[in-house]
Amino acid sequence: MKLLLSFFLLTTSLVAFSQEKPNAGAAEKGLIKVSVMYPYAEGKTFNMEYYETKHMPMVAGYLGSNLVKYTIEKGLASGIPNQPLPFMAIGTFYIKSLSEYQAAIGPNRDAIRADFQNYTNVSPVILVSEVVK
Amino acid sequence: MKLLLSFFLLTTSLVAFSQEKPNAGAAEKGLIKVSVMYPYAEGKTFNMEYYETKHMPMVAGYLGSNLVKYTIEKGLASGIPNQPLPFMAIGTFYIKSLSEYQAAIGPNRDAIRADFQNYTNVSPVILVSEVVK
Numbered sequence: 460m461k462l463l464l465s466f467f468l469l470t471t472s473l474v475a476f477s478q479e480k481p482n483a484g485a486a487e488k489g490l491i492k493v494s495v496m497y498p499y500a501e502g503k504t505f506n507m508e509y510y511e512t513k514h515m516p517m518v519a520g521y522l523g524s525n526l527v528k529y530t531i532e533k534g535l536a537s538g539i540p541n542q543p544l545p546f547m548a549i550g551t552f553y554i555k556s557l558s559e560y561q562a563a564i565g566p567n568r569d570a571i572r573a574d575f576q577n578y579t580n581v582s583p584v585i586l587v588s589e590v591v592k
Numbered sequence: 593m594k595l596l597l598s599f600f601l602l603t604t605s606l607v608a609f610s611q612e613k614p615n616a617g618a619a620e621k622g623l624i625k626v627s628v629m630y631p632y633a634e635g636k637t638f639n640m641e642y643y644e645t646k647h648m649p650m651v652a653g654y655l656g657s658n659l660v661k662y663t664i665e666k667g668l669a670s671g672i673p674n675q676p677l678p679f680m681a682i683g684t685f686y687i688k689s690l691s692e693y694q695a696a697i698g699p700n701r702d703a704i705r706a707d708f709q710n711y712t713n714v715s716p717v718i719l720v721s722e723v724v725k
Contacts, residue, residue, distance in 0.1 A: 460593050467601055487663070493671055496678075511725060530620070531725040538626055538718030545629075545719045585671030586678045592644060592664040 487590045490527055493552045493560060494586045497579055498545065499534060505547040506578040507533055514574050515550050521567045525559040526552055547581070557587060620723045623660055626685045626693060627719045630712055631678065632667060638680040639711040640666055647707050648683050654700045658692040659685055680714070690720060 497505055511531055519529050530553075534546045554560045564571070575582075630638055644664055652662050663686075667679045687693045697704070708715075 460597075464593075464597050464600065467597065491668075492665055495671070507724065515725075529725075530723065532625055532721040533724050534719055534721050535624075536720045538628070538720050542718075545717050546721075549719075549721065584678050585675075586667060586682075587669045587671050588665040588667050588679075588682065590663065591640065591666050592648075592662075 487527070487553055488592060490553045490555065490590045491557050491560070492586075492588045492590060493554065494588065495550045496584045496586065497547045497549070497581050498584060499543060499547045500581065503547065503581040504579060505581070507531075507548060509578040510548060510550065514578055517574065518564075518571060519552070521563050522552065522554065522560065523563065525554050525556055525563065527555060528553050547579075553590075620660070620686055621725060623686045623688065623723045624690050624693070625719075625721045625723060626687065627682055627721065628684070629682045629717045629719065630680045630714050631717060632676060632680045633714065636680065636714040637712060638714070640681060642711040643681065643683065647711055650707065651697075651704060652685070654696050655685065655687065655693065656696065658687050658689055658696065660688060661686050680712075686723075
C-alpha cells in the first residue's frame with residue numbers, strides 16, 4: 460500500500476512539474492506572427508478599450524483553432540531619445556498556418572476594415588513574420 | 593489508507609492541471625516590451641545567425657533578472673498585398689522595469705552600437721510598449 464502510494468505521488472508530481480514552462484517563448488518558436496501595427500503621427504488617435512474588447516475578439520473569432528493566441532500592446536515611447544513614438548498600438552496573432560489565416564480573413568475583410576473607423580484613423584502596417592526564438 | 597490515497601491523487605492532479613497555461617500571453621500582461629525593429633529597404637541586410645547567437649545574448653546578459661524573456665522574429669512579408677516587407681527582423685525584450693533596463697543599457701550603449709555593423713546596415717526603430725493582453 461505504501462509503495463503504491465509513493466508511486467502515485469511520484470508520477471503525479473512529475474506530471475505537475477513537467478507542465479512548467481520556464482521560457483514561455485520557446486512555446487512559440489516556429490509559429491507565424493501577424494503583427495498589425497498602428498503608426499503614431501500628429502492627429503492620429505487610437506481607442507484601446509474598443510480595440511481590446513471589440514475589435515480583436517471579433518477578428519480572433521474568425522481564426523478558429525489556427526490561432527494559438529493573440530496579444531495587444533500599447534505604445535508608450537520611442538526607445539531612442541528625442542524620437543517620436545513609433546506606434547500607438549500593436550495587435551499580434553500567433554498562428555500555425557499563414558494560408559489558413561488568409562482563408563479565414565478573406566471573406567471577412569470588409570467587416571474588419573469597416574470596424575477600423577470605430578477605434579482609429581490611421582491605416583496599419585502589417586508584418587508577417589516567423590518566430591525564430 | 594484508500595481515502596488517503598484518493599486525497600493525494602486528487603491534490604497532485606489539481607497541481608498538475610493548474611500548471612497548464614492555455615493563454616500563455618496572460619503571463620506577460622503588465623510587462624514592458626522593448627522592441628528593436630529593423631526596417632527593410634532596398635540594399636539593407638540582416639544577418640540573423642549572428643543576431644541570434646551573438647548580439648541578442650550579449651544584450652540579454654546586460655539586463656539580468658529584470659529581463660523576463662526575449663524573442664526574435666524574422667520578417668517574411670507585408671500582410672498587405674503589394675506592400676514591401678516592413679521589417680527584416682525584430683528583437684524584443686520583455687522586462688519588469690523600464691528604468692532598470694535603461695540603467696543596465698546605459699553603460700553598455702557604445703558596445704551595443706559597435707556590434708550593429710556585425711549584422712546589419714540599417715538603424716533600428718525602437719518601441720517601448722506595455723503588454724495590455
